[in-house]
Amino acid sequence: MKDQELDKYLATLRAAEPHAADVERWQAAIRREFGADRRSKPRWMEWAVAGLIGVILGASLFGHSNPPPDENSANDATLELVVTKLN
Amino acid sequence: MGSRSSRSMDIDWSQTIADLGPRVFRYFRARFSHEEAADLTQETMTRLVRKSRQGVIDPKRGDLAMYAFGIARFVALEAKKTSPLVLAVADQENIMQENVEHQQSLVQLRQALEQLPSDQREIIILMIDQELRLQDIANLLDLPLGTVKSHIFRAKETLRQILVHNQGAK
Numbered sequence: 001m002k003d004q005e006l007d008k009y010l011a012t013l014r015a016a017e018p019h020a021a022d023v024e025r026w027q028a029a030i031r032r033e034f035g036a037d038r039r040s041k042p043r044w045m046e047w048a049v050a051g052l053i054g055v056i057l058g059a060s061l062f063g064h065s066n067p068p069p070d071e072n073s074a075n076d077a078t079l080e081l082v083v084t085k086l087n
Numbered sequence: 088m089g090s091r092s093s094r095s096m097d098i099d100w101s102q103t104i105a106d107l108g109p110r111v112f113r114y115f116r117a118r119f120s121h122e123e124a125a126d127l128t129q130e131t132m133t134r135l136v137r138k139s140r141q142g143v144i145d146p147k148r149g150d151l152a153m154y155a156f157g158i159a160r161f162v163a164l165e166a167k168k169t170s171p172l173v174l175a176v177a178d179q180e181n182i183m184q185e186n187v188e189h190q191q192s193l194v195q196l197r198q199a200l201e202q203l204p205s206d207q208r209e210i211i212i213l214m215i216d217q218e219l220r221l222q223d224i225a226n227l228l229d230l231p232l233g234t235v236k237s238h239i240f241r242a243k244e245t246l247r248q249i250l251v252h253n254q255g256a257k
Contacts, residue, residue: 009196009250013215016116016193018109022125026108026132027101034100034136 098139098151104132107152110216111159117200117212118163127166131159156213156227199249207242210235 111131115124135155138144144154200208206228213224225235 009246010211010215012193012196013117014113014217016113016121016124018112018121018125018128022112022128023105023108025125026104026129029129029133030100030104030136033133034140 100136103151107155108132110152110218111155113215114156114159114212115163117215118197119166123166127159127162131155131162134158134162150223152216152218153223153227156216156219160209160227195250195253196246199246199253202249203242203245207238207245210238211242211246214239 108128112124112128115127119127132155135144135151135158138154138158200211203211209228210224213219213227219227221235221239222232225232228235230238
């Protein structure tokens with residue numbers, strides 16, 4: 001047997017084609033499992049999540065820069081006590 | 088992670104499946120019936136999309152076909168464990184319906200392929216896809232290019248002997 005004959009055998013395997021219905025079935029299976037849209041989430045959802053994280057981070061940073069009102073009240077009370085004792 | 092998965096979501100999977108599916112199908116068809124090959128192709132494509140969505144593979148950094156054939160090899164291995172028969176009943180029925188001579192050569196070649204050592208058989212089956220270069224096959228199998236070439240030489244010799252022997256036996 002020559003190389004050409006062997007190639008002829010291999011060509012029979014290369015000629016194998018799926019049916020159009022097979023390809024449609026594969027595509028449908030992917031759509032079913034992963035959704036019809038190429039993107040699983042719309043872009044506005046990504047922006048909304050990023051914005052929310054920004055607001056939370058900003059609020060926590062801003063919150064630390066100002067002492068809470070309770071702390072001011074405590075300082076006022078301490079000052080009042082010291083002034084009373086001095087008097 | 089986020090950017091990797093968003094890149095994978097930009098792929099038109101319907102078109103990718105239409106292009107890549109038939110190539111993967113031919114890989115399976117060398118050893119399985121039409122129905123089995125179609126099912127295994129679907130399994131391969133599903134795993135490909137899943138891995139891409141999970142960011143396990145990055146289609147922008149490598150040829151998607153290489154990833155697909157890499158997955159197909161494992162899917163074929165799993166399927167062979169559960170379904171060792173080369174020709175299913177449905178395939179025998181197809182032989183009756185389609186071109187008899189063509190199908191007979193297909194059956195002979197598949198029987199011969201099953202008699203090859205597994206490393207040689209794998210290379211020959213991957214060579215069915217004419218878009219895969221020898222270097223791609225070497226990368227897929229994690230073998231040096233020279234080893235792949237020598238496996239091809241030996242596989243062709245063995246195939247030739249098996250086919251001549253089988254023809255003589257008839």
